[in-house]
Amino acid sequence: MKREDTIEIRWHGRGGQGAVTSAELTALSAIHENKFAQAFPSFGPERRGAPVLAFNRISAEHAIRVRSSVIKPDIVVVLDPGLVTLINVVDGLKPGGWLIVNSTRSIDDLQSEFSGDWKLAVVDASSIARELLRVNIVNTTMLGALIKTTGVIKIDSLKEQLEVKFGARAKANLEACRKAFDTTVISSITTGGQKKVRTFAVENLAKWSELPVGCVVTDVGNTKQFCTGDWKAQHPVWNDSKCIKCGICSLFCPEFCISQQKDGYFRANEFYCKGCGICAQECWTQSITMVEEA
Ligand code: SF4
Ligand code: SF4
Known part of the structure; x- marks a missing residue:
């Protein structure tokens, strides 16, 4: 004690x-x-x-x-x-x-x-x-x-x-x-107010087979608890003129936070991208550059 x-x-x-x-x-x-x-x-x-x-x-x-x-x-x-x-x-x-x-x-x-x-x-x-x-x-x-x-x-x-x-x-x-x-x-x-800390509820997990492909799951589980985006020291920037829309970057992203946009090009959800740089490493057309956070 x-x-x-x-x-x-x-x-x-x-x-x-x-x-x-x-x-x-x-x-x-x-x-x-x-x-x-x-x-x-x-x-x-x-x-x-x-x-x-x-x-x-x-x-x-x-x-x-x-x-x-x-x-x-x-x-x-x-x-x-x-x-x-x-x-x-x-x-x-x-x-x-x-x-x-x-x-x-x-x-x-x-x-x-x-x-x-x-x-x-x-x-x-x-x-x-x-x-x-x-x-x-x-x-x-x-x-x-x-x-x-x-x-x-x-x-x-x-x-x-x-x-x-x-x-x-x-x-x-x-x-x-x-x-x-x-x-x-x-x-x-002395007086104080209400502390504005985000609160997270851990809800029931969905079955893996029910999860959409290529997305960050925010409505179930505890993903929200680990908003890894605010850890990152760098983030990916896409050069669409080099991109052939193969989707390899999204497959290799460990946070599963890269998704295809309406125009067919890919982008990361910055709220969950942790800046690991794997997408830039795996992109075979060098369309992705990692840029330091300001
Ligand atoms: S830097 Fe890492 S976490 Fe962010 S989009 Fe690329 S692979 Fe995903
Ligand atoms: S891996 Fe590179 S070329 Fe393929 S979709 Fe991603 S950014 Fe585009």
């Missing part, structure tokens, strides 16, 4: 954003301060862009024996702004706990989406990371917001871990962390 002095953190990110590294650096910094700490991830589909969870437990007093996922966190950190409306990030968050979000939205705007007795902190970590690290990987930047709001670790402890982990890149990461520390905005959620 978890002891009262143990602080539990849940990190919400997407594959490639560094949620796992954030948790690791937090634990290593805490251990550096002679505390007891754990860091561990929970992956869903292991691919870039998929939602990912990581967890910390930190205690200044006691060794931590619990090994299960954190379900009643004291602190929730959200690395990807899009997850706020996709996942119930405050699930289990304790009264008086912290919700720390990477977002360009104002704190007033953001807090209107939640109702609960929590403290909210917002920082535009993506802009800071792009400016100082030249890449939208916000793990070390969000650590600055975590340190400012909760003081769960000290910035000097983190500095040493950054030097070990990033070597020559530690300086820029520390700069990003400090800038987030300086620019994080804090408020309490």
Whole structure:
């Protein structure tokens, strides 16, 4: 059983954003301060862009024996702004706990989406990371917001871990962390509104023989739960002047999300296309090009 002095953190990110590294650096910094700490991830589909969870437990007093996922966190950190409306990030968050979000939205705007007795902190970590690290990987930047709001670790402890982990890149990461520390905005959620998280109902599955060919099944099963389109880092673009309408691309799409249009040419349903690039690989006339998401 978890002891009262143990602080539990849940990190919400997407594959490639560094949620796992954030948790690791937090634990290593805490251990550096002679505390007891754990860091561990929970992956869903292991691919870039998929939602990912990581967890910390930190205690200044006691060794931590619990090994299960954190379900009643004291602190929730959200690395990807899009997850706020996709996942119930405050699930289990304790009264008086912290919700720390990477977002360009104002704190007033953001807090209107939640109702609960929590403290909210917002920082535009993506802009800071792009400016100082030249890449939208916000793990070390969000650590600055975590340190400012909760003081769960000290910035000097983190500095040493950054030097070990990033070597020559530690300086820029520390700069990003400090800038987030300086620019994080804090408020309490008092009034709150209804949180706008999408809800999904898992209905009875249809028989395979009843499914239409070449379509994404949205009315039955749990396909809607995995709207893989919001994971993608790239999407297919068709050059119809090269396409011979053979349909091979649609046959190879693992999401089954390419269908034939009225004009006979093929297109992907962007809501479900996960950007794997298999269609472009399989098209023998090179009609498909994969283009980075803006
Ligand atoms: S990239 Fe192509 S093959 Fe992959 S999911 Fe999207 S449409 Fe399907
Ligand atoms: S595989 Fe290539 S040529 Fe065939 S339908 Fe798809 S895009 Fe057109």
